[in-house]
Amino acid sequence: MALLEVDNLHTQFFTRQGVVKAVDGISFTVEAGKTLGIVGESGCGKSVTALSLMGLIPKPPARIVEGSVMFQGRDLTKLSERELEDVRGKEMAMIFQDPMTSLNPTLRIKTQITEVLDRHYGYSKDEAVKKAIELLEEVQIPRAAERLNDYPHRFSGGMRQRVMIAIALACNPKLLLADEPTTALDVTVQAEILDLLEELRREHDMGMIMITHDMGVIAETADEVAVMYAGQFVEQTETQELFDHPEHPYTEALLEALPQLEGEGIRHGRLRSIAGRPPDLILPPPGCRFAPRCPHASLGDGCAEQLPDLKPIRQGHLVRSRHPASQREAAVTA
Amino acid sequence: MSADPREAYASGTALPDVVTGAAAPGAGAPLQQANLWRDAWRRYLQNKGAVIAGGIFVAFVLFCVIWPIVSPYDITNDPLNFSEAYETPSLQHPLGTDKLGKDMLTKLALGGRISIAIGVGATLMILLIGVVYGSIAGFAGGVLDNIQMRLLDALYGLPYLPFAIIVLAIIGENNIWTMVIALSIASWFTAARIVRGQIITLKENDYIRAAKAVGARWYRILTRHLLPNTLGVLIIAIFLELPGVILGEAFLSFIGLGISPPDASLGSMAQEGREVYRVHPYVIAIPSIAIAMLVLCANFIADGMRDALDPRTRETKEH
């Protein structure tokens, strides 16, 4: 049985301006020991997805209106807040994008780590401190014992993210959600953090969901990947397959937007960007949501009228498009 | 370093930066402020509390201005009428009469005129002093700023009302103008601090550097770029100073150190009522409630404006 099975998840925000359908029917599974990458541009709903899994969406305006999240045999959407609190931090953990603001500036690192241990395992003070030092060493923070007493502002960005990882791993969770963990960091540090994550993931045999807007990160870390656009998945497959045979026009555009400095696909001249903006999630267009920006949509093909389903185009490769790449080639050669 | 609680309340949020979004490139470009104010006005109108408060405030001001003109009673010139003293509210005297038989409703309007006049006058004066002092300090920076701030620290050490009392004593007279001067001198510090803070924050913006790079002179930068962007915060500060000034005047008049007869403010009306509150509570209650109402309205209006001008705080309130 898969570690995590999400089925038809719908998360909506009820605001004064209307109902924002942030997550509009996505399904996926994560196997133990594997990494699922969710990639998409800002505002597509990927962070909300992760927060929905943990039940961390702000409850008054937001709500999971439909769908199930099966984790370890239980549907998380049906659990009470207290039950969820037992799952969070212990079975499922999350690290966030901005390590500067994600740590409490007025508490020592020691407290921020030990409180998790105390909460879920009831460690004594000494045991907790010892374990905390171990954790810091695991994330490769030098002079761990001394630095334990420091406040967050004494650490650099990369170090803070390591601390966050240490906190997340403290109770050996089975699943780790990483919401753009490297976006706020320097490029040189990014690679280190990703490597660290991968190493720890393998050691602890965790499943991981890596959320990012960076295809490069996907290439490095994800076993499987889902491309998200305007609250829905538009393509889902294994990573290698996605890079070798991207089908959805959006995926292609994302890949084309990557700078290529050397090798086969070397690109000169201007970087390609995707024209236009994502649709309004309160009143999404009736048809394909990418249609306004899609170079292959044209009048009369139904793209703007009817939303295509997420269908397999090959074994293990789902696409939500009327013009997947392989069919386009076929049409041309025909 | 002392901080006025109103400062934390008013200036904790920086105003959304208009110019970088809307202005054409180059220094001295006209600020496209129209959109900001229209949007803010629209947002303000969505805040029911603020709109009601604004309405009450305006209504009361109108009442104070118009009623004495149309009222059948002439407070200053009518003969004293002790037989009608301390009447309870009736059709003839909707709010009763005072110890000299004068109509309370008309007195309230007149008192309101003076209290509001002093309040508004002092607030504007505070604004003026504050803007001048604050922009010099914020813009000049360095040693001058330091000196100005130390001076401000010292001034903060002087207690508000006693300071005003002393200033009044110096001036010698107690009329509307002197009250305005005294109260504003005693409380301009916070406004100066806020202006300085804003200027310092805005000074670092790139469009200021752009303006300097094109050779704009300092007074142009100050008046054209910096001050207009502080306008929003200033307006909020005004409405936050208003209650303090109104209450200040009320307190001073209440203990007899404020407005002297024949002028009467809401505060001095309350003082008159103090003597007989056990028997005729409404004489002190009426002006006091009017004061409270003005202060409350000013607060709500300030809240409304703050929310209207800085959408960030609104989002917090939404859920």
Place this chain on the structure above:
Amino acid sequence: MTAFIIRRLLWTIPVLLLVILLTFVLMRQIEGNPFRRTSRAVSPAVQQNLERKFNLDEPWYVQYALYVKGVFTFDLGPSLVTRDRTVNDIIKEHFPKSLELGLLAFVWAIALGIPMGVVAALRQNTAYDYTLMFISNVGYAVPSFLVATLLIYYVSLKAGLLPTNGWEGWKYKILPSFALGLLPMAYFARLVRGSMLETLQQDYVRTAKAKGLRRRRIVMVHVLRNSLIPAVTAMAPLLGFIITGTFVIEIIFSIPGIGRYFVTAISSRDYSVVMGITVLTSVIIILANLVVDILYGILDPRTRDART
């Protein structure tokens, strides 16, 4: 930490000197003569003698210097009007009562205001929130003399529960301190509420939730402490406000405090008393600011490392 405190302390001295100077200059501007104002008119010769005795004939900077020396040796000079008493005496007699009144008011403000703000924030946009904020609005807007009067009217006269004036026992102290504490209470309530709401939005609160911490711990340890920082900053000016705002309450409740005396002293042009009281209150305000700065340093570790 100690360096921080010492730096702060050193800063207060020039500020204090400046305050004394300002008060000094201000007082000198007031027309009027402490000697001529008393009912006993004084002949010019006696006037001159008195002026010489009190150093009033010296140039102002000499007087200032003498006064400053006096302040630092805790000698605030004699009262110019009631000539058999010194300012110190007067202060010793009346100030403790005002201080007590002020501190009690402060206690009311914190004991009621902070919980009000916390509850209102945690139950945002519910009936609790609206009611509490309404109460705080009223507390802020309604002038304390009205509150005092109403309290006396209803609680003392009608219900006979508490005495109307004086300061002889604990019963006497409840109403005046409550009336005085209402405005600061309202301030704290609003401030704490706003601050908590803001803190609840912070990323680190989200992290705390993601750790699975119980709500109680999140609120008490992560949210409350950080929310109280602005409230602490506001305490100094509020304390200052309270201590210097006692005079109205003192007058209404007939409490023999320093505020009431201050008002009389101004009218009678008793320079030294006015100076003395003003200097005293300024010192208190400055010290209160110092304490707040230090507290802030303790609560928010980031400020300790930053330059003051």
